[in-house]
Amino acid sequence: MNSTFEIVTDPQTGQQILESKAHKLQVAFSDFEQELNWNDANAVCKTVRGGWRLPMNFELKILHEELFKLKLGNFEASQYWGEYDNWKSAFTTYFRIERSEFVCVITDNHYLRKVRLVRSI
Numbered sequence: 001m002n003s004t005f006e007i008v009t010d011p012q013t014g015q016q017i018l019e020s021k022a023h024k025l026q027v028a029f030s031d032f033e034q035e036l037n038w039n040d041a042n043a044v045c046k047t048v049r050g051g052w053r054l055p056m057n058f059e060l061k062i063l064h065e066e067l068f069k070l071k072l073g074n075f076e077a078s079q080y081w082g083e084y085d086n087w088k089s090a091f092t093t094y095f096r097i098e099r100s101e102f103v104c105v106i107t108d109n110h111y112l113r114k115v116r117l118v119r120s121i
Contacts, residue, residue: 003066005073012050018073019121023062028052028117030074038109041081045117052117055082059118060093068095081113 004022067073
């Protein structure tokens with residue numbers, strides 16, 4: 001499988017981001033500095049300008065398939081926060097090196113997880 005993502009420069013910040021025109025999605029080039037619980041992760045999204053947010057579950061699958069599995073995008077083998085479509089529910093995805101499948105669960109929001117912001121284009 002090939003990735004539809006390419007590295008581009010964010011015109012607002014001048015920083016590198018990943019962009020897929022096919023998926024109409026931009027992805028931060030790196031994880032947030034520290035692991036956060038789900039409520040704090042959502043609060044961070046509100047402070048970051050430019051429409052950045054937690055990825056929806058279907059977007060996490062795209063990130064897993066087109067970036068993590070292909071060793072692109074600086075993803076770590078870890079758990080990442082997301083939202084389950086429009087339920088506004090705490091949702092975590094396991095990015096695992098030893099397993100290639102996409103595993104996701106709705107979970108309690110107090111756990112600390114990695115945060116990777118995305119935005120629609």
